[in-house]
Amino acid sequence: MTQPVLAVLLTLGAGLLYTLGYAIAKILSGSLDPVQITFLRSVLVLAGAALWLPRLADPAGALRRLIRPPQAMGQRLAAGMLILSTTLAVLGYSLVPVTEASALGFTAPIILVLLGALVLRETVTPRRWVALGFGFAGMLAVVRPGGELFTWAAAVPVSAALSYALYQVMTRRIRGVADEWDATLQGALAGVVLLAPVMPWLWRVPDIAALALVGLYAAVQTAALLCIAGAVRRAEVSGLAPWHYSRIVFALLLDALLFARVPGAWALLGCALIAVGGLVLAWPRRAG
Template sequence: MAQERANRSAIVAVGLALMASLLYTFGYSLSKALVSTYGLSALQVTFLRCALVLAASLALMPWPSSGITLARLVRPPRALEQRVAAVFLVLSNALAVLGYSLLPVTAASALGFTAPLLLTALGGLVLRETISVGRWLGAAIGFVGMLLIVRPDASPATAGILASLGAAVSYALYQILVRRLRDVANSLDTVVQVAVVGVALLSGVMIWFWRTLTLEAFGVVVMFTVVQTTALFCIAGALRRGEASRLAPWQFSGLIWAMAMDAVMFGSHPSLLSLGGGALIILGGLMAQGWLGGRAR
């Protein structure tokens, strides 16, 4: 029975990680439109997302069933760690929005998804997770798949590359901290603290980065916020149920979603090499889970 529960938990964790990758990719595609089409700054997009989530949290506070209380908002368990994690996610979000605004969706996703490799390494170094050869090999195969999709022979903007890589590093550190906090902080805590920290950090600089917001742009901001917040719930839920290093290769699936969105939204169809890269990403995820060649230990 215990083994069956563990297997079910692993399957749910993978499903949540896949859903988070899909939602994050779609959300950042929306952020690209907010910056490129509507003229908002990356910091403004991040600030508005945090402000909307915080406003919704405060509005839900009078209802006990929401689980949001003033005490948990102001003095959450292990407050310092939760807020450091939130700082990393706010930084990752702002850098990712910038990266997506400067690069094609697939390229920005591919660079951003170096995070799973970092997550595999940090899972062993920080969380003391046992990193089997299968998990390392799965992450490496996923990375090769990423290179087949991106094919870094074309030279996109340096600022976009640096922003996307910075977002990946920040996001990996955020996930490690969320995994460490899994016994004291739930997904709601994670979402609310990111909103609190984001508003506190960015309010002071909005005087320089604020751009006029049309009603249509605000609607896209609301959609972006809903999508990204749902993704945040998903990845937090996945990390509570599964080891970070096991889930890392599955996050490469965001590249597959990015190719699909490029095809559907921008009419850019993937090449055979890109499709082969997508297949390697799936293979890497399966190997990391130990679902090929026996259970990973």
């Protein structure tokens, strides 16, 4: 399997896991604050890493790498952006239905193409622009601008998408010194350090069911982070951008399964346009 193909598969896997994770977070937001959800996820990831640490060949070296990582400023800035994105996304999904929140999040691939071209100097081919155009049209069909969705709450998923796009660009820029686990653990450490100071004001005592859901959410989101970190290390972020649109399909399915929201005709049209965008990108080039 080639590296670009593996990057696409990792991106699709991340899309499914991210959407599932935020659907779980939406359920959790009925009893816990979104900031507390992100904080607890970070604590659980660090706890899991601490339990695994003695099994490593060089536990002391792994601990030093966590506390004093190479290119520390770059890794910590990326980790902080990840925590901002995750917190905003959890808040956005608590305010907006899953399908609509995911659709608004599809501003991220558009931003990724622009950032990939401007910051990383990546080449954005006409094919990618056409694929993104279909994807963006699909997003508009799902959301239907001018409808009841367009309130102040809609700005939250868009802000999450922007910070997530910046996180992916930052992750790619440090790919030579940080792997998937570095990105995941630095994000968890940043979540604990940055969010702990506000916990005395936001803390709500979780019951057993909530703790179980937090554990599931942490596992799903960590797997998604590993997938996306692996993807952006193997391919250009602008090349992966159209594949992020697969999340709308997962969102439609989860909305129906978990929240009994059956997608309408406009949502299905949006999914079709997104699929066309993926086919445009994947269509083989002519030889010569």
